[in-house]
Amino acid sequence: MNMYWFDVNVAGPATEAHAEALGEVLTAADGIDATIQAGRDGGSVMFSREADDAVQAIISAVMDVEKAGMTAIGVTEDLVTAEDIADRARVTAASARYWISGDRGPGDFPAPRVARPKASLYSWADVSAWLHGAKLGEVDHVAVETARACALISAALVVRRGLAELPKHERPLVARLVA
Template structure:
């Protein structure tokens, strides 16, 4: 089996028991960053062994719900040029050439967080681009989890936002986008 690394963003009520509930539900493979006294939002960083990325993420989401936490999202793996270089065994200069279009096929993904010094890119988008253009070997598990986290995050956020709509509007929207 493959080990998949990902993060879940969650909200939980205050109380020491919530940490025990997370562990008992199956989050024994997660590093949880959360203040149980204050409650509120936290992060769970997983290194989960599973047959697929879908099974890894889905099982963590189900276990979180069983523990009584509200899942807010799956962390997008944002990376800087230096991290892309490290993950692909390329130099920072080579990655910079891809980003600027001086080398490679062009069309490098736009940064999710543009900054003057260190922009951040979606590893999901970058790994797909690298794979499509055969520019670097990216672990199939990295590509799989990156793509899944992006979709899982959007799905969790959309589900949470739909609760703001009336039942009638939610039904109409669901039918329209199905």
């Protein structure tokens, strides 16, 4: 079994009642492996879930979130700074900054998800796949696997929401496309 780190994004504010319900769902299962972060427009539930593979980990987490009364709208991996990248890849901060600037490595480092003058945030999924492909740093295959699973399951959640909004006669057409 591997440990998978990811966030399940939820619609609307994640309330204290949701947190309690999620705690009950997780306690009844294998134990608490999540933390809720609430915002005005929505929230996320951060998971560190052990499973045989990333798809199993993420889908079971989505199901737990929904059992607790929240609506899952997406799944994302960690956002990281240059310093986080260096820590996770077990290299110096200078090495990570050189990769980001393109001064070292194969180039085409992933663009930041949140660009900031001093501490941009990068998708760990994108960065870990880039590092793995470039054979730089020490990147676990689990990070790359989690990235792929997050993208796929997020797309499935978007399709699920979209199907509910379509007229009934059009739903089978879209369902056939994704089947």
